[in-house]
Amino acid sequence: MHPNTLNSNSALLARRSYLTGLAIALTGAILFSTKAIVAKLIYRYNVDAVTLIFFRMAFSLPIFAGIALWQMHKAGSLSSKDRLSLVVLGLIGYYLSSFLDFLGLQYITAGLERLILFLTPSFVLLISAFFLKRAVSRLEWAALVVSYMGIVLVFFHDLKFGGSNVLLGSVLVLGAAVSYALYLIQSGQLVQRLGSLRLVSYAMCVSSAACIGQFFVLRPASMLVQPLHVYSLSVVNAIFCTVLPVFMTMIAVKKIGAATASQAGMIGPVSTLFLGAYFLDEPITSWQMAGTVLVMGGMYLLSAKKTSA
Template sequence: MNRPSSAAEAALSAAVPLNARHGLALAAIAAVFFSAKAIIAKLLYRHGVDAVLVLTLRMVLAAPFFAAVAAWQFRHAPPLTRRDYALIGVLGLMGYYLSSFLDFLGLQYISAGLERLILFLTPSIVLLIAATVMRRRIERHQWLALVVAYLGIVLVFVQDLRLGGDGVWLGGALVFGSAVAYAIYLTGTGELVSRVGSTRLVAYAMCVSTGACVAQFLVLRPIEALAVSCEVYGLSLLNAVFCTVLPVFLTMAAVARVGAPAVSQTGMIGPVSTVFLGALILDEPVTGLQLAGSALVMGGMYLLSRGRR
C-alpha cells in the first residue's frame, strides 16, 4: 500500500531539482539578454543614430507585447485606484523612461563593460536610499560590500579613462544617474507590487514609458529621423525582443521557480557576459585591471545579497 506513495515522493524529489535547474537556466539567459542591450546600442551608434532614436525604436517595437499583457491584466485583474495608477505613471517615467534614456546617453561615452558594472550597483543604491530616506541602519558587512564594489568600479573606470578620455566622466555620470533612477523605481514599487502584481506593474509601467519616449522623440526630432537603414531597424528589433521583452518574462518565470534571491545572484553572470561580448563583437579590450574590477564589483554585490538573505 505504501508503494504508490513512495513512487510519488521519489518522482517529486526528482522533479524539484530539475525545476530549480530550469529556473536558474532561465535566470542566466535573462541576465545575458538584458546585458546584451549595451552591445546592441553600441552597434546602433555605429550607424550614426543617437540615444533618442535608439530608445524610441526599442520601446515602440516592444510596446505591442507589453500592451497585450496590460490589456489582458486590465480585463481580468482586480481594478486599481486612481492613486495606484498615478504611482504607476510616476514609477514608469522614472524606472523605464528616465533610467533607460540616461543609460543610452551614457553608452555613447563609455564601454559596454563599464556600463553594465555601474548598473550592477543598483542594489547598493537601493540600500543607500533606504538608509538616508527611510533611516534604516547599514550594517558592518553591508559597508564592507559597498566598499569592495565601488573600489571595483574605480578600477574599471580608470581603465576606461585611459582609453576613452574625458568623455568617460560624463558617460559614467549618466549611467550612474540611470542606476539611481532605477533604484528609486525599485524602492517605490515595494508596497505597490503587492497590490498590483509584478506582471501588471511592469506592463503598465512600460506602456507609460513608451508614451514618454514617443512624446520626447516628436519634440526633439523631426519625423524624417525615422528614415534610417534596415540594419538600424533590425538591430532595434533585436533590442526590443531579445533585450527587453524576452528577459522580462524569463526573469518572472525564473522567480516563480527558484525565488528572487537565487535569480538575483544568477544575474551576476550579466556583467561577465557583457565584458566578453564587448570583446568579441565590439573589440573592446579585456585587461587584468578590468577583470579585477569586475570581480570586486560582483563580489561586493554577492556579499550584499547574502547579507540581505
Template sequence: MTAIVHHSSHRQAFLGGLLLAIVGAIFFSAKAIVAKLMYRYQVDAVMVITLRMIFAFPMFLVVAIWKARSEPPLARADYLRITVLGLMGYYLSSFLDFLGLQYISAGLERLILFLTPSFVMLIAFAFFKRRVGWIEWAALVVSYFGTVLVLLHDLNAGGSNVILGSVLVLGSAFTYSIYLISSGELVRRVGAIRLVAYAMCVSTVACVIQFFILRTPSELFVQAAGVYQLSLFNSVFCTVLPVFLTMVAVARIGAPTAAQAGLVGPVSTLFMGAALLDEPITGIQLTGTALVLSGIWLLSRKKI
C-alpha cells in the same frame, strides 16, 4: 520536520528569485553592447530608445490588456504611481543611459551603473528603515572590488565628453534605483507582471512623444536594415524579457537583493564586448569577474 521543509522551500524560492535576477541582469546589460553597435550606423540616443520601445510596445500592450481584463481595476493612486515609475524607471533612466553611451565607453558605463545597488540600499535604509545585513555589505564590497579590476582599463578610454557622459549615466543609475525600490513596495499590491506591462506602456508613450518633438516621423522609416534588426533584438532580449524577470525577482527576494544580484550582468558584457566590439580580455579582468561572481555567491548564502 515541517520547519525544515518550510525553510527548504523558502531557500529554494530565494535561490530561484536570485537566479531570475541574474539572468535578467545579463540580458538587460547587453543593451550597452547593442547601443554601441547601433551607433555605428550614425543614429543617436533618441532613435535608439524610440525604436527599442516601439518594437517592445505590442508585447507589453498585450500583457497589459490581458491583466486589465482578468484582474480587478486599480485605485487611481496606483495608476498615478505606475505612471511616475514608468516615466522614471524605463523612460528617463534608459534615455540617460543611452545618451551617456554616446560619450563614454561601454566599460565606463558599466562601472557607473554599479552604483545602483548602493543607491537602492541607502534609499531602503533611509526611507524604509530596512536593515542591511553584513552579508549584503560583504557581497557589495567584494563585487565592487572585482568591478574596479574588470573595468579599470576603460577609465582611460573615454572621449572628450567623458564627464558629460559619466554624469548622464550616473543620473540613469540613480533614477533606476528609485524605480527599483519604489516598485518593490508597489509590486506586492499590483503584481509584478501587471506593473511592468503598465509602466512600459507609459514609457513607450513618453518616448514616442519625445521623438515627434525632436525628430520628423519620416526618420523612423529610412534607417539601415541593421538598425531595425538590432532594435528588434534590443526590444525582445534586452527589454521585454529582462524587465519581467527582474520584476518577478523583486517580488521574490526584494529590491535591494535583486539589485545586488544584478552586479553580475554588467560583468557579463565583458565577454559580449570581446565578441562583438573587439574589446580585449586580460587576466586582471578575469580575476575581477571571479570576484563579482563571489559576491553573488555570498548573496546566495544570505539567511532568510
C-alpha cells in the same frame, strides 16, 4: 507505488524545476546585458540616443500594451492614486533610467556600463539608509566598499583611454542606476497590490509613451528613415533585450525565488565583458577582470545578507 519511489520522483521533479528556473534566470540576465552591445552596434549608424530608445520602445510597446489590456480586463480598473503612482514609476524607472543609460553608452564601454548598473542594489541600500533611516550592517558596508573599489579600478582604466567622455558617460549611467533604484524602492508596496506582471506592463506602457513623445518633440520625422540594419537591431533590442528578459526574470523568481534569481543575474557583467570583446572589439584587461570580480563579490555579499536575513 512505494513511498521511497514517490519521494525520489518528487526530489527529481523539484531538482529539474530548480535547474530549469536557474537556466531561465541566467538566460534572462545575459539577454538583458546584451542590450548594451546592441545599442553600441546601432550607434555605428549615427543614430542618437533619442532615436534609439524610440525604436526600442515602439517595437516593444505592442507586446506590453497587449499584456496591460489583458491585465486590465482580468483585474479591473485602478484607483486614482495607483494610476498616478504608475505614471511616476514608469517615468522614473523605465523612461528616465533607460534614457540616461543609452546616453551614457555613447561615451563608455559596454563593460563599464554594465558594472555601474550592477551597483543598483547598493544604491537601494544607501537611499534606504540615508533617507528611510534603515540600519546598515558592517557586512553591507563592506560589500559596498568592495564593489565600489571595483568600479574605481575599471573607471580609471577606461579614463586613461577615453578621457572626459568616460567621466560624462559614467555619470549618466550612474544617474540611470540611481533612478532605477528609486523605482525599486517606490514600487515595493504597489507590486504587492497589483502583482509584478501588471505593474511592469503598465509602467512600460507609460515609459513607451514618454519615449515616443520625446522623439517627436526633439527630432524630425525624417529620422524615422534608417538603414535596414538599424530596424533589425532595434527589434532585437526590443524583443530579446527588453521583453523576454522581463518575463524570464518573473518566471525564474517564481521557480527559484528572488534571492537565487538575483544571484544568477551576476552573470550579466561577465557576459557583457566577453560579448563586448567579441562584437565590439572592446579589450579585456586584467584591470577590468579585477574590477569585475570586486563588483560581483560586493554584490554577492549583499545578496547573501538578504538571503540569510
